[in-house]
Amino acid sequence: MKQPEPRHTIRFTLTTVLLAGLAWAQTNPTPTSAVAAMTELFGDQVIARGKSFEIKRSQLDAALLSFKATMAARGQVIPPAANLQVERELLQQLIRIQMLVGRATPEDRAQGRANGEKRFAQVKERAGSEENLLRQLKSVGISPDQLRERLIEEAIAEAVIIREVKVQVTDEDVRKFYEENPAQFEQPEMVRVSHILLRTVDAATREPLAEEVRQAKRKQIEELLARARAGEDFAALARQYSEDPGSKDRGGEYTFPRGQMVPEFETAAFSLKPGEISDVVTSPFGYHILKLHERLPARRIPLAEVQDRVREYLTTQAIQKALPDYVRKIRAEETVEVLVEDLKPVELADLPVETNAPAPPRARR
Known part of the structure; x- marks a missing residue:
C-alpha cells in the first residue's frame, strides 16, 4: 500500500535487480528453474576468473533471469539484439563483486554478514510470509539460502569499498548541504x-x-x-x-x-x-x-535529526566518484580473464561501475 522509502547506501545492481523483480515474480510463477535446466543440459562452465575467484555460467544465468524479471515488472522487454550486451554488463558486475570480496578482511566479512542478514530479514518481512517468499524466489530461479548469501556477499563488497576507498565528510560539509538544500528537509x-x-x-x-x-x-x-x-x-x-x-x-x-x-x-x-x-x-x-x-x-526537520543521513549520502557520493579508478586498479591486480569470447567487453575502460546512485536525503515520510 505504501511507497518504499529510498535507501541512501551503496548498493550493487545484481541484488537490487533481483529484489525489484520479486513483485513481478509473485504474479508470474515459473514452474521450473530455467537456470537449473540450462545447467543440467550444458554443464556449469567457468566463464571468467581472476587470482582469487571464478565465475560460472550459472551465476550469470541467474543474474540475467533476475534482470529480465525486473524489466518485465516495469513493462519492458530486452530486445534480442541487446541480450549479449546485457550479459556482458552483468558479468562485469559479478566480477567487481568477486574482486572486492576477495579483498575482505575478517572485520569486513563480519560487518557484511550482519548487514546482509539484516537485509534478508527485511526482504522476508516485505514478502509477508515464508510461503510468499519461496514462491517469489522460485519464479526468479533461486532459493532463500542463495538470496541470503548473495545479500551477504554484496554487503561484504560494500564494507571493503568503505574501508579502502577512504573519504572524509566533515561536520561543515554536512551543515553546508543542509543549509543549501532546505526543500529536502521540509516535512509535510x-x-x-x-x-x-x-x-x-x-x-x-x-x-x-x-x-x-x-x-x-x-x-x-x-x-x-x-x-x-x-x-x-x-x-x-x-x-x-x-x-x-x-x-x-x-x-x-x-x-x-x-x-x-x-x-x-x-x-x-x-x-x-x-x-x-x-x-x-x-x-x-x-x-x-x-x-x-x-x-x-508540517515542519522543517532540524539538522540534528538528519545529520547522520546527510553524512551517509555525502559519503556515498564521494565514494562513487572515486570508485571507477579503484575498480580499474584492483582489476589489474587480479589479472581478470573473461574466458568466453562473446562475453568480453568491447572496451573495458569505458564500462561504468554499476552502483545505485543515492537519492538526496529528504524528510522522512
Whole structure:
C-alpha cells in the first residue's frame, strides 16, 4: 500500500535487480528453474576468473533471469539484439563483486554478514510470509539460502569499498548541504493511523475473490468495527485479524503524508479526529477500518535529526566518484580473464561501475 522509502547506501545492481523483480515474480510463477535446466543440459562452465575467484555460467544465468524479471515488472522487454550486451554488463558486475570480496578482511566479512542478514530479514518481512517468499524466489530461479548469501556477499563488497576507498565528510560539509538544500528537509503534514484490512482480492494473483467470500469479509469487518468502537484494543485486533502483511505486526500502524496511499485510504485517514475510528472504507485492496492516533504538522526537520543521513549520502557520493579508478586498479591486480569470447567487453575502460546512485536525503515520510 505504501511507497518504499529510498535507501541512501551503496548498493550493487545484481541484488537490487533481483529484489525489484520479486513483485513481478509473485504474479508470474515459473514452474521450473530455467537456470537449473540450462545447467543440467550444458554443464556449469567457468566463464571468467581472476587470482582469487571464478565465475560460472550459472551465476550469470541467474543474474540475467533476475534482470529480465525486473524489466518485465516495469513493462519492458530486452530486445534480442541487446541480450549479449546485457550479459556482458552483468558479468562485469559479478566480477567487481568477486574482486572486492576477495579483498575482505575478517572485520569486513563480519560487518557484511550482519548487514546482509539484516537485509534478508527485511526482504522476508516485505514478502509477508515464508510461503510468499519461496514462491517469489522460485519464479526468479533461486532459493532463500542463495538470496541470503548473495545479500551477504554484496554487503561484504560494500564494507571493503568503505574501508579502502577512504573519504572524509566533515561536520561543515554536512551543515553546508543542509543549509543549501532546505526543500529536502521540509516535512509535510502527516497522520499516524492504524488500520485493519480484510482483502477482497487474492494477494498473489490480484484477482477478485468469490462473491460469497467478499460478503463474508464484509460481515466480518462490520463485526470488527463494532468491537473496536466498543473499546477493544485496536492494535490487538489488527495483529490478530488484519491481512496487510506490511503493518499487522505493528498493530496496523502507518505514518504518512498526502500522496502515498490509495485515495480512499488517504481521504479517510485525513478526515478523522485523533482517537476517532472510521466507518468501513473500501479500496482496491479490500475493506478497511482506520483509527487516527495523531496529526503531525508540517515542519522543517532540524539538522540534528538528519545529520547522520546527510553524512551517509555525502559519503556515498564521494565514494562513487572515486570508485571507477579503484575498480580499474584492483582489476589489474587480479589479472581478470573473461574466458568466453562473446562475453568480453568491447572496451573495458569505458564500462561504468554499476552502483545505485543515492537519492538526496529528504524528510522522512
